[in-house]
Amino acid sequence: MSFPSEAKPLWDATLGVPNHWYIACPASRVGSEPIPVDLAGNHLEVGRDRTGRVIAPTGGLTVVESGPYVWAWAGDRPPEGHAPRLGALDRPGYRFTQRTVRVKANYHWVLENSLDFSHSAFVHPWTQPSWLLHKLWGLPAMTATYQATPTGLEVRSSLGDWLLFWHRFVLPDRLELVILPTSPCPLEVVVHHVPETRTFTRMEVLVAMKAWPWQRRDCRFYPDSLLVHRQDVVIVEAQQTWIDRFPDEHERHCAADAYTLLMRRVLKAACEGGWDPGDSLTPRSVAIRI
Amino acid sequence: MPQDCWIIALPSRSLPRRKPVAVEVDGVPLVLFRDAKGRPQALLDRCPHRSVPLSMGWVRGDRVICRYHGWEFEGDGMLRKIPSDVEPTVPKKCATPYPVHEAAGSIWVWPGTGEPGDLPAEVLTAPRSWRAAVGGLLARFRFRSN
Numbered sequence: 172m173s174f175p176s177e178a179k180p181l182w183d184a185t186l187g188v189p190n191h192w193y194i195a196c197p198a199s200r201v202g203s204e205p206i207p208v209d210l211a212g213n214h215l216e217v218g219r220d221r222t223g224r225v226i227a228p229t230g231g232l233t234v235v236e237s238g239p240y241v242w243a244w245a246g247d248r249p250p251e252g253h254a255p256r257l258g259a260l261d262r263p264g265y266r267f268t269q270r271t272v273r274v275k276a277n278y279h280w281v282l283e284n285s286l287d288f289s290h291s292a293f294v295h296p297w298t299q300p301s302w303l304l305h306k307l308w309g310l311p312a313m314t315a316t317y318q319a320t321p322t323g324l325e326v327r328s329s330l331g332d333w334l335l336f337w338h339r340f341v342l343p344d345r346l347e348l349v350i351l352p353t354s355p356c357p358l359e360v361v362v363h364h365v366p367e368t369r370t371f372t373r374m375e376v377l378v379a380m381k382a383w384p385w386q387r388r389d390c391r392f393y394p395d396s397l398l399v400h401r402q403d404v405v406i407v408e409a410q411q412t413w414i415d416r417f418p419d420e421h422e423r424h425c426a427a428d429a430y431t432l433l434m435r436r437v438l439k440a441a442c443e444g445g446w447d448p449g450d451s452l453t454p455r456s457v458a459i460r461i
Numbered sequence: 462m463p464q465d466c467w468i469i470a471l472p473s474r475s476l477p478r479r480k481p482v483a484v485e486v487d488g489v490p491l492v493l494f495r496d497a498k499g500r501p502q503a504l505l506d507r508c509p510h511r512s513v514p515l516s517m518g519w520v521r522g523d524r525v526i527c528r529y530h531g532w533e534f535e536g537d538g539m540l541r542k543i544p545s546d547v548e549p550t551v552p553k554k555c556a557t558p559y560p561v562h563e564a565a566g567s568i569w570v571w572p573g574t575g576e577p578g579d580l581p582a583e584v585l586t587a588p589r590s591w592r593a594a595v596g597g598l599l600a601r602f603r604f605r606s607n
Contacts, residue, residue: 289545413512427545
């Protein structure tokens with residue numbers, strides 16, 4: 172299998188894939204007093220009417236409440252289907268935490284950063300196990316099996332026969348990560364990368380973890396951000412600054428970029444009218460150290 | 462357009478070992494670092510992989526290491542290691558090096574694209590810094606008094 176060693180990014184900075192549902196805000200943040208929301212270049216206010224139903228008095232977008240989020244339809248067509256229902260919320264005996272992280276970068280770069288797990292050993296000191304593994308023993312060789320799906324792509328990372336991570340990208344902006352998916356209590360992280368403007372992204376992070384018997388099985392919003400998120404923000408914002416400064420420079424790629432390049436294809440096709448996986452549904456494997 | 466001339470990037474004492482330093486010389490963003498022998502090296506401050514500033518990383522031996530994915534570069538722009546690759550990395554020149562020289566207590570960089578000339582003779586023979594100059598005078602005084 173060969174990888175392009177040098178290529179330019181496939182897209183210009185965009186405002187996301189049109190005609191999709193995006194998260195406007197966590198539902199718990201919305202009260203009778205409208206709150207401002209930026210979404211795909213639109214500025215709207217989201218509040219609740221007297222019956223508690225979510226409304227957007229300004230902005231002109233359709234908003235609905237589904238699960239722990241308020242969703243808005245962004246596009247030139249009327250809303251299609253229902254707002255997404257997150258499968259992670261159906262895990263029995265789990266508790267859920269929500270956080271909002273803002274990044275001054277285009278959502279493509281934030282999304283790529285979330286999909287790419289070969290950066291963990293370098294960007295995340297003290298917050299990711301791979302950093303400690305790298306310091307102690309070096310990076311282990313793993314097999315990443317990736318394939319396109321009708322709604323995006325998925326990547327399964329295994330160490331021998333042991334499935335460690337399962338990443339799934341779902342159009343337009345969702346990344347689902349399941350850590351130790353075959354264990355009795357897998358940890359699931361669902362991150363939506365909402366393009367607020369061309370230069371700002373809002374990450375809506377939902378973490379599902381097994382609840383201890385004495386813990387409440389509810390969904391809570393935490394206004395603070397974690398160190399692991401701040402580490403990502405620093406690197407992606409620096410990347411965006413330098414991409415703006417060197418817009419014509421090419422990129423060099425390596426084997427670990429294979430699924431990131433596939434995601435670029437998916438996003439580009441989706442932005443240009445529709446993603447059709449075609450023959451990309453065939454799984455491919457790549458050996459990488461992460 | 463960067464000039465074809467030697468320009469002081471920063472004082473020698475401001476370039477420590479094992480820590481890359483970001484400077485902008487005549488509009489060119491550079492990362493300066495010292496190799497294992499203490500010699501200064503200069504590269505364009507951009508990792509060719511994902512465009513992250515190399516100055517955010519760190520230095521090990523002769524190499525500056527990108528903080529994003531750990532790609533390792535030497536002062537001549539050669540990519541020496543991609544940590545995520547299972548196979549050994551084939552050295553490849555993909556970072557942009559700049560001529561650099563340390564003289565008279567300063568780090569000099571040639572930001573232009575032309576062939577770098579020699580540093581002026583008075584620069585090469587000047588004392589490294591005021592400390593070196595004072596130290597040299599004292600040494601001469603001691604030498605004479607003996």
